[in-house]
Amino acid sequence: MSALITEDEIRAETEIVWLEDPTALDYVRQSLDRLPTRKGRPAYHRDGRMVGYALLGPGAKASRSSGTFRRRVFWLLPHDRDTEPEGLYATGAPAEAVDPRTLAPGTKGYKTERSEGGPPSSAMRELGITLPL
Numbered sequence: 174m175s176a177l178i179t180e181d182e183i184r185a186e187t188e189i190v191w192l193e194d195p196t197a198l199d200y201v202r203q204s205l206d207r208l209p210t211r212k213g214r215p216a217y218h219r220d221g222r223m224v225g226y227a228l229l230g231p232g233a234k235a236s237r238s239s240g241t242f243r244r245r246v247f248w249l250l251p252h253d254r255d256t257e258p259e260g261l262y263a264t265g266a267p268a269e270a271v272d273p274r275t276l277a278p279g280t281k282g283y284k285t286e287r288s289e290g291g292p293p294s295s296a297m298r299e300l301g302i303t304l305p306l
Contacts, residue, residue, distance in 0.1 A: 185233035186278035191225040195273035200288035207241040221250035264290035
C-alpha cells in the first residue's frame with residue numbers, strides 16, 4: 174500500500190516511466206515490487222494493467238538475501254474508475270491509490286480531491302479537513 178511506502182525506500186529512484194498518459198488518470202495504484210534489475214520494464218503478474226514504473230540509479234542496493242531491487246510499479250485494475258466511472262470507485266479510491274500528478278522520482282505521492290473522486294464530504298468541511306486539488 175502507498176501508505177506503507179516511505180521516502181527512504183524510494184530515494185534511489187531516478188525516473189518514472191509512464192506507459193499511459195498519467196494526466197488522463199484520476200489515480201494510480203502504487204506498490205513496491207522486488208525486481209531483478211534497477212532499470213527496464215518489469216514483468217507484470219497482476220490482474221489489470223501496468224501504467225508505469227520507476228527506474229533506479231546506480232547507487233540502489235540489492236537485497237543481500239534475494240539480490241532483488243525494490244522498485245515502484247503503478248497499475249490499475251479492471252474495476253478502477255478509468256474503465257468503470259460509475260463503479261466501485263466512482264467516489265473514493267483504493268488504499269494504495271495516489272494522484273499521479275503528485276508523483277515524482279523519490280516522492281511517494283498522495284491523495285487529492287481528484288483521486289478521491291470529488292469534493293470533500295460535509296464532515297470534512299465541518300472539521301476543516303482539505304485535500305489538495
